Amino acid sequence: MADEESSHALGEEEELSQFVKSLEDKIAGNLKQNRLQSFAGDPNLPGERIHIMDRVPSVLHQQNENPYSPTTISIGPLHRGAPRLQAMEPVKLSYMCALLQRTTTFEETLRDCAEAMLKLEQAVRDRYEPARLQPCNDQNFRLAEVVLIDGCFIIELLLRNFKNDYDPILRNPFKYYAILYDLLLLENQIPFFVLEELFNEMVGRIQIQYPPLTIWVHLFFGNIMGLENYQRRNMEKECPYHILHFLHIQYMPACTGNTYTQRSLDDENEIDKMECDETERMESKIIYSATELRLAGVRLKAASNDRNLFDIRFTTGFSCNSCSTLFVKGYIEIPPFSVSDSTESVLRNLIAFELSCHWIPSYFTSFAFLMDLLINTPEDVKLFEDAGIIRNYLGSREEVARLFNGICQNANPSGFHYTKQYKQAMDFCTPWRVSTGRFRQYYFGSAWSGISVIAAIILFTLAFMQTLYSMLSFY
Known part of the structure; x- marks a missing residue:
């Protein structure tokens, strides 16, 4: 021996x-x-x-x-x-x-x-x-x-x-x-x-x-996602699988990290079932982009700097329009971030990591999916830039729109983390709000078109009054 x-x-x-x-x-x-x-x-x-x-x-x-x-x-x-x-x-x-x-x-x-x-x-x-x-x-x-x-x-x-x-x-x-x-x-x-x-x-x-x-x-x-108030996460209790997982953990909300690996399979299945049910109900309705949401009174708003990248909220409040009349507005609050040459590669690999490790929370996939819902055209990108949410280092708004339109193809999240927020925005967009918004855009989209409409209304009113006066005078 x-x-x-x-x-x-x-x-x-x-x-x-x-x-x-x-x-x-x-x-x-x-x-x-x-x-x-x-x-x-x-x-x-x-x-x-x-x-x-x-x-x-x-x-x-x-x-x-x-x-x-x-x-x-x-x-x-x-x-x-x-x-x-x-x-x-x-x-x-x-x-x-x-x-x-x-x-x-x-x-x-x-x-x-x-x-x-x-x-x-x-x-x-x-x-x-x-x-x-x-x-x-x-x-x-x-x-x-x-x-x-x-x-x-x-x-x-x-x-x-x-x-x-x-x-x-x-x-x-x-x-x-x-x-x-x-x-x-x-x-x-x-x-x-x-x-x-x-x-x-x-x-x-x-x-x-x-x-x-x-x-x-x-x-x-470093801060590869370009957040304004990025803070390094304490990794003492974390056990990353590799460097890409390390980056994934750095951007997770404080309530997650490696703690998500402790959830039971029953908990995961129940959460996924609830999120899938809500997603199905959301998909049965009309999906609006940022430009279309704006017509219904929903505005994009840059969240405060102390918010996590994934802390996206829908709120309502009052705002004053050009006619000094108060209207209820909806706000989608999104933390500011940068879009650069590295954004597509980093996001795609983080999404692939989430798809290959199904027990990892799919925050990046959900974030990219939400951006894909909100951004369809360069005009949508302009709204994000004007709101101070996207800092565009690609230069071209068409490139930013292309990035988010293609990044989630065949990569839908198993549990969409923003179902509640997006459903709130969709519920806010009643048919009346959408119709009146389109009317305002078509007839009052610019100062000249608004003046033309008002002038037409005045002329129509004067013509109607003149006709009515003539009829009364005849009798």
Whole structure:
């Protein structure tokens, strides 16, 4: 028995030694070739839910593949080997080498990190569907090696950003944003516990006090949705699956976060049933865009800066029109946000994440679906801009309308979080309000048309009175 245990221990030691030797050979080969050396920085620097690292649902891929595929760098096994991404492979090795050189014991740190990744390899493998890993299971593939190199690259990049070190990626806006967006793709993720393990192994050896890894991640990705009063969420009690999930949690309302994973299946089914019933009732009515809602007296209003992105409300109140007559108005209050070149890619991948993990609350899908309901034309976008809700960095209102009109195709939320608010707006839009609103727009849409209508009414009244007077005079 003792001989068997000893033999087993020797086998593990031999496997670890071969793995470390393979990594050392790759690093040496990369340094020898001296490819893309400028990326290496200063050379003098010292499970409960499995199969969560899935691909984007095929129905979304068929619609538009570009927002889900990396353009510059592959992270994890799903896009490993893509020819267009091979230029970054030696760069990732350079970053790993630079991170190891920050420690005083290069070889020992490499060995300890390799051992940690071997121990986690099965846990990492369990996060992917086996069929997804089949193309990667060749003789030269090792999942532990992939996540070790990719994890070290991410940590070194986050560290350079935290320290504001000179870095050719961070100093080049084109490369920086290309890699930032690639790191937020659903199919370009590695488990967050891999990053935490490597972070703990590395930072403890650098002998400098650093804040938690979550601070580094937040500083790098920042407020990517462009909220006016964005506040970083405390992640101490959260357990993100990967970086994209980390971003998802950051924007969740305070009452959610990872607490939603504690809801029972019965609770989820009951909530979904109620929301589906309300959605069916809502869909049986006429759906109005922002421009059409305005005709019925519903205005868009920018919410206060202390509101969460998803805290959207419908309220009513009095307002004064141009004739100084008080009328009841409805208001859809939406927190201000930015629309830029990154908005479509980030939103699409967050929506794909919500669809692939059905237990995740579908706030981003619901938000995009609501915007799709309210925005149909560039005129609708103009109302959002005039209300101070959308800051348009795309320039073209047509592009913003196209973005929201296409982003939710084949991606309707299983539970629409704004059924109540939108139903309130629809109920406010009575046929009388819509008809009178259209009348006002057609006949009083401008000062000249209003004057023309008033003049026509006066002329008609005078003609009628003259006719009536003539008839009375005749008798």
